Amino acid sequence: MNEGTVIDRRGAIVGAGAVAAGAMLGGAAAATPGLHAIAATKGRAFGTCLSWSPKGADAGSLANPRYAALATRDCGIAVPENALKWQALRPSPAAYDFARFDAILRDAERAGMRMRGHTLLWHYDRWFPKWLVDHDFGKAPAREAARILTQHIRTVCARYAGRIYSYDVVNEAVDPADGSLRSTALSRAMGGAEAVLDLAFRTAREAAPKAELVYNDYMSWEAGNEKHRDGVLRLLAGFRTRGVPVDALGVQSHIGVFAPTDSIERLVATLSPDWRAFLDRVVGMGYRLVVTEFDVRDRGLPADIAVRDAGVAAFAKGYLDLMLSYPQLRDVLCWGMTDRYSWLRGFEPRPDGLPTRGAPYDASFRAKPIHAAMHAALAR
Numbered sequence: 001m002n003e004g005t006v007i008d009r010r011g012a013i014v015g016a017g018a019v020a021a022g023a024m025l026g027g028a029a030a031a032t033p034g035l036h037a038i039a040a041t042k043g044r045a046f047g048t049c050l051s052w053s054p055k056g057a058d059a060g061s062l063a064n065p066r067y068a069a070l071a072t073r074d075c076g077i078a079v080p081e082n083a084l085k086w087q088a089l090r091p092s093p094a095a096y097d098f099a100r101f102d103a104i105l106r107d108a109e110r111a112g113m114r115m116r117g118h119t120l121l122w123h124y125d126r127w128f129p130k131w132l133v134d135h136d137f138g139k140a141p142a143r144e145a146a147r148i149l150t151q152h153i154r155t156v157c158a159r160y161a162g163r164i165y166s167y168d169v170v171n172e173a174v175d176p177a178d179g180s181l182r183s184t185a186l187s188r189a190m191g192g193a194e195a196v197l198d199l200a201f202r203t204a205r206e207a208a209p210k211a212e213l214v215y216n217d218y219m220s221w222e223a224g225n226e227k228h229r230d231g232v233l234r235l236l237a238g239f240r241t242r243g244v245p246v247d248a249l250g251v252q253s254h255i256g257v258f259a260p261t262d263s264i265e266r267l268v269a270t271l272s273p274d275w276r277a278f279l280d281r282v283v284g285m286g287y288r289l290v291v292t293e294f295d296v297r298d299r300g301l302p303a304d305i306a307v308r309d310a311g312v313a314a315f316a317k318g319y320l321d322l323m324l325s326y327p328q329l330r331d332v333l334c335w336g337m338t339d340r341y342s343w344l345r346g347f348e349p350r351p352d353g354l355p356t357r358g359a360p361y362d363a364s365f366r367a368k369p370i371h372a373a374m375h376a377a378l379a380r
């Protein structure tokens with residue numbers, strides 16, 4: 001692909017004229033109603049993750065006026081990027097540190113945003129606080145693990161009662177390698193992961209009876225994800241069989257163009273039918289859907305910014321169109337509004353070292369074609 005070509009919003013390779021069109025779409029976004037306003041006309045809600053920062057810091061936080069301007073224009077809902085995780089909340093077995101999330105919640109409420117909670121249990125040793133991985137569970141390990149888990153969930157839910165309307169109760173419990181449930185310090189102490197996950201949801205239901213309870217994971221449709229999808233389906237079916245209170249599947253949606261392609265349209269076509277079959281099974285079991293962490297990994301797209309942005313936009317549109325064809329999907333959240341603070345920059349660097357461009361706004365807070373694509377998808 002040479003520099004004069006771009007991928008247009010339908011996914012075709014077109015001439016340089018579309019570069020101007022793409023730029024216009026990006027610019028026009030600022031003049032039209034925000035994403036949440038558009039989503040709301042369809043009974044849906046749109047939002048983003050928020051981080052904590054001191055006032056005025058250059059960060060993806062409402063305490064940063066430049067970021068707040070974007071977030072409040074586009075978002076009616078929010079979720080903390082890290083501040084509610086055990087690693088942030090639980091410096092030690094006995095202590096809780098709520099200061100950062102309290103500040104995020106206060107600022108979000110002032111801006112009129114409703115809050116989701118992420119996450120009561122990221123069931124993955126890698127993301128446990130070190131003290132929990134190293135914990136001595138003593139002579140009655142199952143009881144001690146249950147005590148730690150239920151106390152955590154009750155404490156968080158009680159503190160934020162009525163202020164968090166939906167929780168990612170459990171995050172990433174299925175091992176993508178084989179579809180089994182991950183083994184963690186808690187599951188080893190309790191004699192199996194199922195007992196841990198069931199207890200987490202049952203405790204959350206008791207402690208936050210009005211909140212939506214979500215199982216959140218990153219299973220995807222590409223070849224190689226079959227076992228992950230199957231594992232999630234087995235888990236969701238098991239919840240139903242055992243009467244565990246789970247309301248929705250959170251589909252993280254860190255989607256990606258991983259390899260060079262000359263047609264985004266063809267790539268979008270690979271979404272069906274495996275992905276639809278998966279989603280149909282999920283809603284068939286009575287679960288709602290939530291898009292919890294949307295962004296686009298752009299590793300397979302060329303360096304050229306106009307081409308890349310057009311590809312990201314076309315792929316985002318194809319994906320969101322499919323997801324939004326499900327009436328069971330109400331909330332759509334992206335994992336950050338601008339490339340400037342996106343986790344992708346550190347976690348999913350491009351092989352060419354260029355900064356990733358998978359968020360709706362660029363690093364200078366300008367709307368990109370993906371913003372217009374999201375707008376169009378939410379408006380449809």
Ligand code: XIL
Nearest residue numbers: 081082118171172216218252293343
């Ligand atoms: C990520 C954050 O964005 C990073 O800042 C942090 O260092 C690691 O976690 N799936 C999830 C999110 O459920 O919690 C992750 O967030 C991204 C992948």
